[in-house]
Amino acid sequence: DADVTQTPRNRITKTGKRIMLECSQTKGHDRMYWYRQDPGLGLRLIYYSFDVKDINKGEISDGYSVSRQAQAKFSLSLESAIPNQTALYFCATSTGTGDSQGYTFGSGTRLTVV
Amino acid sequence: QKEVEQNSGPLSVPEGAIASLNCTYSDRGSQSFFWYRQYSGKSPELIMFIYSNGDKEDGRFTAQLNKASQYVSLLIRDSQPSDSATYLCAVDGGYQKVTFGIGTKLQVIP
Secondary structure, three states: OOOEEEEOOEEEEOOOOOEEEEEEEOOOOOEEEEEEEEOOOEEEEEEEEEEOOEEEEOOOOOOEEEEEEEOOEEEEEEOOOOHHHOEEEEEEEEOOOHHHOOOEEOOOEEEEEO | OOOEEOOOOOEEEEOOOOEEEEEEEOOOOOOEEEEEEEOOOOOOEEEEEEOOOEEEEEOOEEEEEEOOOOEEEEEEOOOOHHHOEEEEEEEEOOOOOEEEOOOEEEEEEO
């Protein structure tokens, strides 16, 4: 099984619908992140969490919300989806310390809003 | 706005050559620097992490950091077609809020 699992892998939804993207991890990492990736814009941080009680906005949090249900689970919601939220979404985890402080990414969710 | 700049490429090199990928960053207080490899349609994968000035080598990969010039690079020796991917430079400006560059697409020509 993958260390960081994202569901669904692909999703097409209509404008105005609420949608949730889920992420779970078996790495035991405290820190979890949601990024979106757009061609020509790279990866941009939406929200991040350093533990269950710690939630922080990233650079592009408008239109999104998150929930950290447990150390291993971090969900991203689009309250009312709009077409410019069409993107590839990645969940990532890290230890935050030492030589292993780089991110481990999930496989991504390709979201299309029509 | 903290920025991380990369040439989007594509950078084309012949098989067996050295590929040199470059990245500059704007936040002089940045502490940690990362290189990720991303194959088309896949998620990024960490390949190098560096935080001290100088060179760090891991197999065919060498990361170079020059904090005075705010410059970090990745060298890939003996490039192989399997190295063809997009390479993302990432910079941690503190509190592990990492900023990514747009990535450089590398093409290794057999």
